[in-house]
Amino acid sequence: MKKLILGLLTIFLAMGSYAQVPDLKAKIPFDPKTDKGVLKNGLTYYVRANHTPKNRAELMLVVSAGSILEDDDQQGLAHFCEHMSFNGTKNFPKNELVNYFESIGMEFGPEINAYTGFDQTVYMLKVPLDSAKYMNKGLQVLYDWASQVTDSNDEINKERGVIHEEWRGGQGAQQRMMKQWLPVFFKDSHYADRLPIGKMSVVDSCPPSAVRRFRNDWYRPDLQAVIVVGDFDQKKMVQEVKEKFSQIPIHKNERKKPSYDVPFQKGTLIKVVTDPEATYSSANLYIKHPMELDTTVGGYREMMMHSLYNSMINARLSEIAQKENPPFVFARSSYGGLVGPVDVYSSMVVTHPGKIPEGLKAVLIENQRVKDYGFTESELKRAKASMMSSMETAYNDRDKRQSISIANEYSRNFLERKEPVPGLDKEYQYYKELMPTITLADVDALAKKWLTPDNRVVIITAPDVKGVPVPTNDDVKKLLAEVDTAKIKPYKDQVSDAPLMPEQPTPGKIVSEKKIPEVNAEEWTLSNGAKVILKKTDFKDDEILFSAYGPGGYSVYSPSDDVSTDFAATIMQMSGLSDFTAPELDKKLAGKVANVDPFIRQITQGFQGSSSKKDVETLMKLVNLYFTHPRVDQSAFNSFMTRMESQLDNRKASPEAAFSDTFRVVASNYSPWVRPLTKQTLKEANFDRIKAIDKDRFSNAGDFKFIFVGNIDFDKMKPGRNLPGFVAYNR
Known part of the structure; x- marks a missing residue:
C-alpha cells in the first residue's frame, strides 16, 4: 500500500511539474493592463496609465510608412513630410505648434521630436500634466499630425534649405562609405534606393504636390497608431482617445501598400570601401534570413534562445579582446531584425590598422567554433543566470517602469514585426517556466541554422592611408575558404571556484x-x-x-x-x-x-x-x-595600449576630432591638463x-x-x- 501511495505521489508530482510548462503553440496574450483597440476608421490605439514619471504623459503617433514607400519622384519626401508636420496644421498654423509647447516648458528634441525610417515615421511628445488643457492640446496635435497637416507651398519651399543642411551635416566619412556599400548589402532590393534622407535633387526641386501626394497616400488611419501612456485616469483617457480620433474619416480609394523584400543570393557578396577621413578599420559579416513572425509562446521561447546565444558568443569575443595582444579592438555578433521582413546574423569587428584579415578571421573562427562544437554547459548556466536576474529586477520594478519604455514597446507591436506585449507579469512567468526547458542542444542548433554559406555579405571599411594595406575581394574570399576548412579546437571555459573574497573582512563599527x-x-x-x-x-x-x-x-x-x-x-x-x-x-x-x-x-x-x-x-x-x-596587471595595460593605439591611428584625419580637440584646448585656456590624446602622447603612459x-x-x-x-x-x-x-x- 505504501509503495502504491508513493507511486501515485510520484505520478502526481510529475504531472504537477509538467503542468508548469506552458503550451508552446498558445498565442501570447496582450498585456491586460493596456487598453488596445481598433476604431471603425482603422486607427489603432494603445492607452495605459503609468505613474513614472509622475505628472507626465508620453504621446506617440506611429505611421506604418517610411521612405520605402516613396515613388521615384519622392525620394526624401517621407522625411520631408515629417519636417512639415511641425510647420503648420489646421489648428496650429505655421510655427505655432512648437511655440506653444515651448511656452509650457517643453523642449524641442527631448520632449518634442520625430524620426523617419525605411518602414515607419514616428512622432513623440512628452507632455506635462499640470493642467488638463496641456493634455488636450497634446491629443489635438496628434490628431492634426494624423490628418490635418497643411503642407502649404510657402512652408514647403522654406523647409527645403533646412533639410538640405541636415543632409550636409551628415556627409561624413561613414555616410560616404555607406553610400558605396549599401547597394551591395541591399542588392536587387528597393531598400538600396530609399535611404530616408533621400536625394537632394528631389528635395530641392520637387513640386509641393509631390509632398502632399505622399501624405495623402500613406498618412491614413489604417496605417496609424495613437499611443498614450502616462499619469492619468486610464478609463477617461480611453474615452477621450476614441472620441477624438474616431473623427478622422475613413480613407477613400486608398492606395494598396506594397511589400518589399531583400532578395537572397547564392554565395557571398563582398564590398571593400575606403575613405581618407575614416578613423578606424572594420569588417562586417551579414547573413540574411527570412523574418520568423511567431507570436506564440514557442516563439517567445525562441526569442529567449536568441538572447542566450547572443550573450554567450559576445562573452567569448569580449574575453579575446582582453588578451594581452588581441587580434581586434572590439567585436560583436548577434542575431536580430534588419528591415522589413528580413532578419540578419551579424558579426562586426573593429581591427588594428592594416590588420583587417587577422581581426575578421578571429571572429569567423569563433562563429565556426560555435557551429562545430556549440557552447558549454557552464556558459549556458551563466547566461541563464544573468538573463533571469535582469528579468527579476525588471519584474520587481514593474510599477516604476518609465512610460517611454512602455510606449516604445507598443510602437514595436504595431509595426511590421508585431513584437508581443504580454506585460512584465506574464514575461516573468514565461522566464521561470521556459528557461529551465532550454537545453544546450537547443541553443547550439541556432549556429547551424544561422551560419550558412549563402546570403552572406562582407563589408570592409578602412581609412585610405598610404602604406596601410586593405584586403581585396579576392583576399576576403580566400580568408572565408580558409576558415571553412580550418581545424578548430573546442572552447575551454576557464572558471575559478575560488570565493569572491579570499577572507571575510573584520566587521567595522x-x-x-x-x-x-x-x-x-x-x-x-x-x-x-x-x-x-x-x-x-x-x-x-x-x-x-x-x-x-x-x-x-x-x-x-x-x-x-x-x-x-x-x-x-x-x-x-x-x-x-x-x-x-x-x-x-x-x-x-x-x-x-x-x-x-x-x-x-x-x-x-x-x-x-x-x-x-x-x-x-x-x-x-x-x-x-x-x-x-x-589588481593592476601588465597584461591588461598592454591590451589597453594596443587597442588605444589602434583607435588613435587615423583620428587626426577626422574633422570632427580636430574641432573637438581644438575647442577643448582653447576653452581650457591652454591648460597643461587638457592635451589632445595622440599616438605620441599615448607613449607617456607608464x-x-x-x-x-x-x-x-x-x-x-x-x-x-x-x-x-x-x-x-x-x-x-x-x-x-x-x-x-x-x-x-x-x-
Whole structure:
C-alpha cells in the first residue's frame, strides 16, 4: 500500500511539474493592463496609465510608412513630410505648434521630436500634466499630425534649405562609405534606393504636390497608431482617445501598400570601401534570413534562445579582446531584425590598422567554433543566470517602469514585426517556466541554422592611408575558404571556484550616527574614519545606487602625469580584482546585479555603481576588494595600449576630432591638463606610474564618503561589515 501511495505521489508530482510548462503553440496574450483597440476608421490605439514619471504623459503617433514607400519622384519626401508636420496644421498654423509647447516648458528634441525610417515615421511628445488643457492640446496635435497637416507651398519651399543642411551635416566619412556599400548589402532590393534622407535633387526641386501626394497616400488611419501612456485616469483617457480620433474619416480609394523584400543570393557578396577621413578599420559579416513572425509562446521561447546565444558568443569575443595582444579592438555578433521582413546574423569587428584579415578571421573562427562544437554547459548556466536576474529586477520594478519604455514597446507591436506585449507579469512567468526547458542542444542548433554559406555579405571599411594595406575581394574570399576548412579546437571555459573574497573582512563599527534633515538622509561615521551616507527612496523598488568620493584626484600630480592619471582607473578595472582576471570576474558575477566602476577626476577619486536589493552585499564586497585586493596587471595595460593605439591611428584625419580637440584646448585656456590624446602622447603612459597612482589614490578608505541611495534596508546595511577598514594596499 505504501509503495502504491508513493507511486501515485510520484505520478502526481510529475504531472504537477509538467503542468508548469506552458503550451508552446498558445498565442501570447496582450498585456491586460493596456487598453488596445481598433476604431471603425482603422486607427489603432494603445492607452495605459503609468505613474513614472509622475505628472507626465508620453504621446506617440506611429505611421506604418517610411521612405520605402516613396515613388521615384519622392525620394526624401517621407522625411520631408515629417519636417512639415511641425510647420503648420489646421489648428496650429505655421510655427505655432512648437511655440506653444515651448511656452509650457517643453523642449524641442527631448520632449518634442520625430524620426523617419525605411518602414515607419514616428512622432513623440512628452507632455506635462499640470493642467488638463496641456493634455488636450497634446491629443489635438496628434490628431492634426494624423490628418490635418497643411503642407502649404510657402512652408514647403522654406523647409527645403533646412533639410538640405541636415543632409550636409551628415556627409561624413561613414555616410560616404555607406553610400558605396549599401547597394551591395541591399542588392536587387528597393531598400538600396530609399535611404530616408533621400536625394537632394528631389528635395530641392520637387513640386509641393509631390509632398502632399505622399501624405495623402500613406498618412491614413489604417496605417496609424495613437499611443498614450502616462499619469492619468486610464478609463477617461480611453474615452477621450476614441472620441477624438474616431473623427478622422475613413480613407477613400486608398492606395494598396506594397511589400518589399531583400532578395537572397547564392554565395557571398563582398564590398571593400575606403575613405581618407575614416578613423578606424572594420569588417562586417551579414547573413540574411527570412523574418520568423511567431507570436506564440514557442516563439517567445525562441526569442529567449536568441538572447542566450547572443550573450554567450559576445562573452567569448569580449574575453579575446582582453588578451594581452588581441587580434581586434572590439567585436560583436548577434542575431536580430534588419528591415522589413528580413532578419540578419551579424558579426562586426573593429581591427588594428592594416590588420583587417587577422581581426575578421578571429571572429569567423569563433562563429565556426560555435557551429562545430556549440557552447558549454557552464556558459549556458551563466547566461541563464544573468538573463533571469535582469528579468527579476525588471519584474520587481514593474510599477516604476518609465512610460517611454512602455510606449516604445507598443510602437514595436504595431509595426511590421508585431513584437508581443504580454506585460512584465506574464514575461516573468514565461522566464521561470521556459528557461529551465532550454537545453544546450537547443541553443547550439541556432549556429547551424544561422551560419550558412549563402546570403552572406562582407563589408570592409578602412581609412585610405598610404602604406596601410586593405584586403581585396579576392583576399576576403580566400580568408572565408580558409576558415571553412580550418581545424578548430573546442572552447575551454576557464572558471575559478575560488570565493569572491579570499577572507571575510573584520566587521567595522559605527562610532556615530546623525540625521541630515535637509535631504532626509542618515550619516554614519565608521571606526576607520569613513563616512557612510544613506538615503531611502522609492523611485525604483529593486535598485540601489552607489557613489564614493575621496579628496585628491589628478590635481595632486604634475601635468607630466596626465596620461597616466587618465588611464589609471581604467587599467585597474580592466585588470580584475583579487585572484580574478576581468573575464574571470565577469564569470564569477554572472547572475549578480552589482557593478562598481573606479574613477579619478580633477579633485576626487572614487567609485560609482549600483545593485539590486539582494545583491547589495556583493556590491560592497567589490568596493572592499578595490581597497584590499586590487589588481593592476601588465597584461591588461598592454591590451589597453594596443587597442588605444589602434583607435588613435587615423583620428587626426577626422574633422570632427580636430574641432573637438581644438575647442577643448582653447576653452581650457591652454591648460597643461587638457592635451589632445595622440599616438605620441599615448607613449607617456607608464605602467609603473599607473600602479603607483592607483595605490596612492585607493589605499585609505578612511578618506572616503560612501553614499547609498535607493530602496535601502538600513538595518541590513549595519554595521557596514563589507565596507573596508583602514588597510594597506595588498598586491
